Structure formats: structure tokens, C-alpha cells
Amino acid sequence: MRLFKDKKGFLDDQMDFIFMTFLLVVGLVMIGGVLFVSVNDSKEAAIKNVNFVGTTQTHLYYLNSATKLNGVQTTMRDAIVYAFNKNDLALFEAKTKGFFSKYNLEGVVEVYDSNEYNQDRDYKMLFSNRFVSSGETSSVLQLANPTNNNVPLITVVFKKDE
Amino acid sequence: MNKNASVFHWIPFFLIGALAFFLISSDSVDVSVKEKGEWQVSFLQDFVYQGEQELHKLDQNALVTARKSTLQLAANGGYHKDSSCGKTFGLNKLGLNCFPEVDKEFGLIFNEIFEGDSFEVFIEGQEVRGKSKKMLNVTSLNPKYAKSFYELQENFYVSLGYSFTEYETLKSELLEILQKCNQDSDLNSCLDDNRKANWKYANCGSNQYKSEGRTIPFCVEGSKILDGFGNAADVEYKFAVDFP
Numbered sequence: 001m002r003l004f005k006d007k008k009g010f011l012d013d014q015m016d017f018i019f020m021t022f023l024l025v026v027g028l029v030m031i032g033g034v035l036f037v038s039v040n041d042s043k044e045a046a047i048k049n050v051n052f053v054g055t056t057q058t059h060l061y062y063l064n065s066a067t068k069l070n071g072v073q074t075t076m077r078d079a080i081v082y083a084f085n086k087n088d089l090a091l092f093e094a095k096t097k098g099f100f101s102k103y104n105l106e107g108v109v110e111v112y113d114s115n116e117y118n119q120d121r122d123y124k125m126l127f128s129n130r131f132v133s134s135g136e137t138s139s140v141l142q143l144a145n146p147t148n149n150n151v152p153l154i155t156v157v158f159k160k161d162e
Numbered sequence: 163m164n165k166n167a168s169v170f171h172w173i174p175f176f177l178i179g180a181l182a183f184f185l186i187s188s189d190s191v192d193v194s195v196k197e198k199g200e201w202q203v204s205f206l207q208d209f210v211y212q213g214e215q216e217l218h219k220l221d222q223n224a225l226v227t228a229r230k231s232t233l234q235l236a237a238n239g240g241y242h243k244d245s246s247c248g249k250t251f252g253l254n255k256l257g258l259n260c261f262p263e264v265d266k267e268f269g270l271i272f273n274e275i276f277e278g279d280s281f282e283v284f285i286e287g288q289e290v291r292g293k294s295k296k297m298l299n300v301t302s303l304n305p306k307y308a309k310s311f312y313e314l315q316e317n318f319y320v321s322l323g324y325s326f327t328e329y330e331t332l333k334s335e336l337l338e339i340l341q342k343c344n345q346d347s348d349l350n351s352c353l354d355d356n357r358k359a360n361w362k363y364a365n366c367g368s369n370q371y372k373s374e375g376r377t378i379p380f381c382v383e384g385s386k387i388l389d390g391f392g393n394a395a396d397v398e399y400k401f402a403v404d405f406p
């Protein structure tokens with residue numbers, strides 16, 4: 001008791017108290033700011049990852065989905081390869097539009113010669129039912145084209161709106 | 163300057179210094195929250211989807227080969243090479259005691275045509291499955307996983323849009339026509355009366371009756387299949403039948 005009586009408390013005057021409080025608040029605001037930004041970044045990265053997985057799954061499903069080509073049951077990837085080799089854009093658009101309408105999707109599908117895709121050149125076939133893009137996720141997969149020696153690989157880029 | 167004023171004079175400099183120290187040290191020290199699912203997504207992106215892509219390519223090559231094999235098998239009367247009953251008109255003979263085991267014959271043709279490893283081939287209706295003993299190794303371009311690899315079995319599974327059950331129908335129709343026209347002296351008329359509409363003589367295009375003694379060549383029109391270029395092609399079963 002005597003010890004405390006002589007010290008008059010640990011803080012000398014009111015000014016010190018205000019200053020300490022102010023420093024504490026500023027420190028906590030700065031730490032909170034850094035954590036908030038990093039949590040936000042982490043959340044956005046997690047959402048981006050989820051969208052990537054979702055888009056790639058949809059892309060794989062699109063390529064494996066059943067369709068008819070020249071009256072014979074086959075898969076979409078067959079139809080894409082056939083349309084690419086025959087340069088039949090109308091067929092590609094009709095088949096892809098059917099898939100997007102069935103699953104109520106909005107996005108873009110671009111088909112490239114894989115060599116040209118690696119050189120950042122333009123696509124050979126395009127489908128788009130997008131009106132306004134608020135953000136998209138892309139998935140890129142290659143298809144073999146065994147009957148065309150000039151273009152042995154085709155790249156299909158699937159962009160789904162978020 | 164009095165004591166109180168000096169506090170206000172030096173504190174702002176101290177604050178700026180403290181802020182600068184904080185910003186520099188928080189940059190070098192990782193205080194961030196790790197993103198959720200980073201390893202899982204990397205695994206999918208760098209390994210699983212790469213593997214799926216390789217399997218897609220295998221499926222595509224297998225599909226082209228399976229289609230070619232189907233057409234070749236049918237053109238050879240369901241045999242890879244020769245029938246046990248011999249050949250006439252250059253066609254394998256089919257009959258009561260000689261009808262091919264389609265699964266086995268198809269597998270032989272498939273492995274002959276396919277460029278690459280051999281497979282154990284299974285047929286189930288319209289589907290063709292291939293099982294390989296070889297493992298597919300998928301490595302990542304990401305330097306973070308340079309020492310890792312992902313292994314999956316190099317199998318394929320394709321749908322032809324054509325059913326091999328047509329061979330069973332062909333067999334039952336063949337046995338029926340053998341039963342009705344065996345021993346008949348006017349073979350041509352008997353065959354005209356009893357053969358199905360898709361059973362043509364010799365050539366599916368010309369349908370011209372030919373015979374070598376009582377051995378008749380046939381061309382039976384099957385369903386359609388896509389050829390290697392994606393065009394619809396008729397599966398034509400070509401064989402000869404002995405009517406003793």
C-alpha cells in the first residue's frame with residue numbers, strides 16, 4: 001500500500017494515458033487492416049480456385065456429353081473434331097448452343113489449332129452466348145485429331161461466366 | 163520550449179518512424195492467412211486434369227481404331243484372318259459350325275491396327291473397353307512438384323454408336339436361312355423368298371446373284387457407324403455360305 005501511495009500510479013498524468021490509448025488504437029487498426037486485406041485476398045483466391053475446378057469439370061462434361069453426328073450417336077468431342085476438320089462452324093455452334101441452353105450456361109468456347117494457340121494466334125471456331133461479362137474462369141484442354149496429320153492436336157478453351 | 167510542448171513536437175516523428183518500421187517488417191514477415199484448398203487445387207490442376215487430358219487423347223485414338231476395326235471385322239465376315247470353314251469368292255465362309263467369336267476377333271484386329279501398346283479388349287453392346295498393363299505417368303510443369311508424379315492405368319472406354327449384338331442377329335438369320343434353304347434344289351428362289359431385306363447377294367450395291375456350286379456370297383447391310391473422318395458409313399457384313 002505504501003509503495004502505491006508514493007508512486008501515485010504508473011502513469012504520471014492524463015496526457016500519458018491519452019497517448020497510450022491513442023497508440024494502442026492506431027496499432028490495432030494497422031494490424032486489423034493487414035489481416036483484413038490478407039483474409040480478403042485469401043477468400044478471393046479460394047473463390048477463384050472453386051471457380052476453376054467448377055469450370056474444368058463443366059468443360060470435361062461438355063466434351064463427353066452425348067450428341068448425334070451424321071445420324072450416329074457419339075460425343076461432343078467427336079463433333080468438335082469433325083466440325084474443325086470440315087471447317088463447319090454452323091455445326092459447331094449448333095451443338096455447343098444446345099449444350100449451353102440445356103444447362104443454362106453463359107460463356108464462350110474457342111477452338112484452336114494447338115500450334116497456333118501456343119503462338120497466341122486466333123481461334124478457328126467460336127461460340128459465345130455472353131451478353132455482359134462480369135468475370136469469367138477459363139479451362140484449356142487438348143483433343144487428339146488422329147485423322148488430320150496437319151493438325152494433330154486441337155485446343156478447346158472453355159470460358160464460363162461467374 | 164516547455165515540457166508539454168516538446169511532447170507534441172517529438173511524438174509525430176516517433177509515430178511516423180513506428181509506422182514505417184511496421185510497414186517494412188510486415189512486408190518481410192508473412193502474416194497472411196493461407197488460401198483454403200491450395201494444395202487440393204494444385205493437385206487437380208497439375209496432375210488430375212493433365213491425366214484426364216492424356217486419357218482423352220487415348221480415348222480419341224482408340225475410338226478411331228475401334229471404328230476402323232469394326233468396319234474391317236464386318237468386311238471379313240467377323241474374322242480377324244480366315245474362317246475355319248475356308249474361303250470362297252475371297253470371302254470367309256460362315257455356317258453352322260463356323261461363326262466367329264466376335265470379342266476375340268475384334269480384339270485381335272484392334273491391337274493390329276492400334277499404334278502403340280496392346281490392350282485386353284472387351285465389348286459390351288455399343289461400348290468398347292481396353293485394359294492395359296501399362297501405367298500412365300503424369301508429371302507436372304510446376305517446379306514446386308518437380309519430384310512428384312501421378313500414376314493412372316492406361317485404359318480406355320469408348321462408345322461406338324454401333325452395337326455388336328448385330329452379330330447375334332446375323333447368326334440367327336443365317337441359321338434360319340440355312341434351315342429353310344438347305345437341300346432346296348432351286349436355291350436362288352428359296353433365298354429370294356426367305357432372306358431378309360438387308361441381305362444382298364455378293365455386293366451391297368449391286369445385289370447380283372452369284373454362286374459357286376451351292377456356295378453363295380452375301381453382303382448384309384448393318385447399321386451406321388462413323389468412319390475415321392466422322393462421316394456415317396454402313397457396316398457391311400461380307401461372307402459366303404455353303405448350302406450343302
